[in-house]
Amino acid sequence: MSLAFRACCALALVVVGCRSTPSSGTAPAPGGSAISDSAQVAQDIATLADDRFEGRRTGTPGNDSAAAWLSRRYAALTLQPPPGAPCGAGCANGYLRPFAAREPRRNAAPLLRETRNVVGIIRGTDPVLRDEYVVIGAHFDHLGRSTEGALDPAAGDAIRNGADDNASGSAAILALAKRLRQKPTKRSVLVVHFSGEEQGLLGSAAFVETTPIPLSRMVAMLNFDMVGRMRDDKVIVYGLATAAEMRAVLDSAAAGLRLNVSQVPDGTGPSDHSSFYLKDLPVLHFFTDVHPDYHRATDDFPAINVAGAVRVVDLAERALRTIADRPARLTFTKAPSTQRAAAGPGNGAYFGSIPDMGAADDTGMRLSGVSPGGPAEKAGLKAGDLIVEFGGRAVKNIYDYTDAIGASRPGDVVAVVVVRGPSNERLTISVTLGRRGG
Numbered sequence: 001m002s003l004a005f006r007a008c009c010a011l012a013l014v015v016v017g018c019r020s021t022p023s024s025g026t027a028p029a030p031g032g033s034a035i036s037d038s039a040q041v042a043q044d045i046a047t048l049a050d051d052r053f054e055g056r057r058t059g060t061p062g063n064d065s066a067a068a069w070l071s072r073r074y075a076a077l078t079l080q081p082p083p084g085a086p087c088g089a090g091c092a093n094g095y096l097r098p099f100a101a102r103e104p105r106r107n108a109a110p111l112l113r114e115t116r117n118v119v120g121i122i123r124g125t126d127p128v129l130r131d132e133y134v135v136i137g138a139h140f141d142h143l144g145r146s147t148e149g150a151l152d153p154a155a156g157d158a159i160r161n162g163a164d165d166n167a168s169g170s171a172a173i174l175a176l177a178k179r180l181r182q183k184p185t186k187r188s189v190l191v192v193h194f195s196g197e198e199q200g201l202l203g204s205a206a207f208v209e210t211t212p213i214p215l216s217r218m219v220a221m222l223n224f225d226m227v228g229r230m231r232d233d234k235v236i237v238y239g240l241a242t243a244a245e246m247r248a249v250l251d252s253a254a255a256g257l258r259l260n261v262s263q264v265p266d267g268t269g270p271s272d273h274s275s276f277y278l279k280d281l282p283v284l285h286f287f288t289d290v291h292p293d294y295h296r297a298t299d300d301f302p303a304i305n306v307a308g309a310v311r312v313v314d315l316a317e318r319a320l321r322t323i324a325d326r327p328a329r330l331t332f333t334k335a336p337s338t339q340r341a342a343a344g345p346g347n348g349a350y351f352g353s354i355p356d357m358g359a360a361d362d363t364g365m366r367l368s369g370v371s372p373g374g375p376a377e378k379a380g381l382k383a384g385d386l387i388v389e390f391g392g393r394a395v396k397n398i399y400d401y402t403d404a405i406g407a408s409r410p411g412d413v414v415a416v417v418v419v420r421g422p423s424n425e426r427l428t429i430s431v432t433l434g435r436r437g438g
């Protein structure tokens with residue numbers, strides 16, 4: 001697809017957006033269309049996973065068109081644009097929040113891609129509590145026609161539509177937003193579709209650094225990533241240990257839903273809730289587990305369990321209403337890290353770092369956190385540290401770090417050189433490596 005096409009696309013959007021009435025000409029009803037949730041969820045997943053969006057890869061016209069389509073959905077749901085938006089409610093452009101996705105590359109400068117998160121607000125009903133926000137989020141980007149991150153490289157430049165990853169989560173939060181528009185909670189709700197997730201949570205990393213609402217007024221974040229392939233009534237919910245009250249919230253939410261809910265303590269994991277947890281916010285991640293089509297060109301709409309996705313929305317809606325209507329905020333707690341990285345390349349050495357994927361401009365590997373109880377934490381490394389040397393090897397980016405840890409063994413004592421704080425203090429820290437998965 002040509003650059004010229006992209007330019008003409010953008011122009012068309014601006015015109016339509018500002019008119020604020022949908023093409024049907026009727027004023028949008030709070031909560032949008034009258035069709036059933038499952039019909040709407042099916043329609044939204046089928047639309048986002050359609051070839052016309054070409055798998056929605058960050059920085060491509062397909063991703064931009066998907067963002068435009070989502071913002072029109074927000075307008076139809078009469079969500080409010082965030083503070084500082086270029087135009088008011090119902091105006092599609094008001095929901096788009098551009099950011100530059102910086103993707104680190106091996107032996108090359110980071111790749112810069114202009115893209116957008118989509119953000120809207122459902123105002124709460126309580127005169128005091130509505131100044132606090134629960135965030136509901138899902139990434140809408142996927143792999144596009146690229147083999148980067150794909151598990152079926154042999155399929156070449158086939159379109160990877162990501163019906164489950166993550167058209168399903170994107171549709172789930174639209175369904176939840178519709179219900180909340182029809183029956184708002186006491187606290188307000190921030191609805192966010194992230195781009196840049198497949199390149200390393202870049203959209204949520206950018207969002208938490210430039211939030212339209214102060215982080216201090218956010219009380220929790222609910223993330224929906226891959227909720228479209230439920231089997232055996234099973235749903236996995238991460239984040240159990242990120243707030244003292246979270247087990248009670250989840251147990252009461254699940255009561256009577258005949259779901260097989262497995263609650264996992266972790267606050268971090270390979271999706272956007274991690275960016276919020278690392279800002280000390282309670283989080284939940286709803287997930288119906290991996291499947292053989294994950295990150296392949298076969299992750300298409302026909303395999304989606306729409307009824308299962310709606311059941312995830314039912315569970316999440318209950319949890320959200322408990323969190324958003326309770327008098328007191330949840331009590332944030334640091335969660336253990338139980339999901340060790342699967343055995344990958346190297347000798348199984350474990351370090352326990354959480355790289356800041358949004359900091360691709362640094363020379364070194366910036367940490368956005370350390371895994372609780374891991375070797376790095378035990379040795380005293382912390383969020384914000386910039387690793388510049390590992391076991392005698394220079395580290396210029398995440399790839400150098402991966403090579404260095406890959407060459408180490410469990411039990412090795414390695415010297416890690418970090419640059420810390422505003423004074424750029426250089427520290428050498430001795431770390432005893434653990435065993436991955438151990």
Ligand SMILES: [Zn+2]
Pocket residue numbers: 139165166197225226271
């Ligand atoms: Zn995903």
